[in-house]
Amino acid sequence: MKMEGFAAWQMLIKKELLLSYRNKTILISAVIIWLLFIVATVCTFLNYNTSHKQRLAANALFRQQWEHQQRNPHDAAHFGTYLFKPLNLLNVFDTGINDYTGNTYRIEAHIQHEISNNEAENNDTAMRFGNLSFALILQLLVPLFLLFITSTSITSEKENGTLKMLLAQGLNNRKIIWAKVWANYLLIVLIILPVFTTMVTAVLYSGDMALLLTKLLWLLITYLLYYLLxxxxxxxxxxxSNYSGKALLSALCFWIFMSIIFPKIITGMANRSYPLMSRAAFSDLVEQGYRKGLNGKDPYAARGERYINSLLKKYHVDSVEALHFNIDGLTLQFNEDYRTKAFNHYFKEVENSFDQQQLFLSLSGVFDPFLSTKRLSMALAGSDFYHHEQFFKQAQAYRNQLIKKLNMQLAVHGKYFKGDYIVGPKYFGQLKDFKYHLPPLERVLQLEKIAIFSLTGWILILILLLQFIASRSLALNHTYV
Incomplete structure (x- = not known):
């Protein structure tokens, strides 16, 4: 008897899939989604190839300029160079905040730059709507399509009078309801499967397979959980619902609130609750902290004089001329270190505001699974705020190390050199390139554990609610006209 019930349940799922295949509206909608995926695929890989080649060319150009210069080491620090945020295939799968946070870091002595040159700055369409990407389709359009077909799956049976026939064949409410869930879920899985197959193939043939493949599989799990929800x-x-029109309207309202209204409200609340310091105010604080000291009572000149006196005392000499190294290199590095200290001191306040905003958004995802899915997708794709922050910190550390190395070169070798101390390509060529290291997957999942718990929690709650509805015959009652 159990086998017969299971066989009947299987037949019901097959019937639902067959009806979906024969439904022209569903078929046309699926074709439109596939066409959008094809357009997104073309745009994604064209953008990836273009951006990747541009960054490789820019890196090669600045490296060539750097290696072939002949300058005083500190002058070379002023000349500086540029670092570019690396790009991988998952970044273009879900661009996240990358279009709005910039991709270029300027290295220059005495100045701590922020990341600049965001791609959406001069792109009004991107600023308003975002770029067409896999994530945009998977997060917004596919759920809308899924809500469209599932929200009428039972009401259509009621309106067509076929519900009583199914019940008469020995199927109970629970079997009918779960058949609807799994049939429509399988339909969506079949629709999105080519997308992830394409991405897996692209990742396998890329040079970052070891880093990206596991994250891509986690992305697939994330979207499968979201679509089940x-x-x-x-x-x-x-x-x-009693009627399909009412069900469709309710589903559309859920989608609009969950995907558009609530995220916009929450983002506004995060900005108002934890406002960020303006760039002008931050730059002024850093400059004042450097000129007057972090306590406001340690001016630049007095600080430098005290440092020189400490060096004279340390090496037991009476004048800077008696020192066995170039004092200019050390004082330049001393001032550089203090400026970096001032920058980091005031940046902690900005960083704290960012962290509070991110925590607020993460907690808000508990009330909106779309937010949790979006945050988890960006994190796994490496296009969230955490990855942006990691690039900035690694770039800043590289910049500080490079400036220090140049100043120490001047200090150690510039003492007894006649005229201006100049170094050439042999020295500059041996300086190492910047290497960005992606955070490990374990760290990413740890940071987004709220989003993971939110998705699984919502699924469990909805399963329990569906089981409760299925246990009550009133959920399937309908007055046939």
Missing amino acids: IALLGVIISAA
Whole structure:
């Protein structure tokens, strides 16, 4: 008897898939989604190839300029160079905040730059709507399509009078409801499967396979969980509604609130609750902290004089001329270190505001699974704020180390050199390039544990709610006209 019930349940799922295949509206919608995926694929890989080549060319150009210069080491520090945020295939799968946070870091002596040159700055369309990407389609359009077909899955049976026929064949409410869930869920899986197959193939043939493949599999798991959640929500709406029109309207309202209204409200609340210091105010604080000291009572001149006196005392000499190294190199590095100290001191306040905003958004995802999915997707793709922050910190550390190395070169070798101390390509060529290291997957998942718990928690709650609805015959009652 159990086998017969399971076989009947399987047949019901097959019937649902066959009906979906024959439904022109569903078929046309699926074709539109596939066409959008094709356009997104073309745009994604064209953008990736273009951006990747541009960054490689820019890196090669600045490296060539750096290696072939002949300058005083400190003058070379003023000349500086540029670092570019690396790009990988997952970044273009979900561009996240990358289009708005910039991709270029300027290295220059005495100045701590921020990351600049965001791609959306001069792109009004990107600023308003974002670029067409896999993530945009998977996060917004596919859930809307899934809600559209699931929210009418039971009401259509009620309106067509086929519900009583199914019940008469020995199927109970629970089997019918779960058949609707799994049939529509499998349909969506079949629709999105080519997308992830394409991405897996691209990653396998890329040079970053070891770093990206596991993250891509986690991305697939994330979206599969999200679509299961949406399928459950849509069937619940359908089971609780008497008419398809009402169910569709309810599903559309859920989608608009969950995907558009609530995220916008939460983002505004995060900005108002934890406002960021303006760039002008921050730069002024850093400059004042450097000129007057972090306590306001340690001016630049007195600080430098005290440092020179400490060096004279340390090496037991009476004048800077008696020192066995170039005092200019050390004082330049001393001032550089203090400026970096001032920058980091005031940047902690900015960083704290960013962290509070991110925590606020993470906690808000508990009330909106779309937010949790979006945050988890960006994190796994490496296009969230955490990865942006990691690039900045690694770039800043490289910059500080490079400036220090140049100043110490002047200090150690510039003492007894006649005229201006000049170094050439042999020295500059041996300086190492910047290497950005992606955070490990374990760290990313640890930071987004709230999003993971939110998605799984929502799924469990909806399963329990669906089971409760299925246990009550009133959920399937309908007055046939």
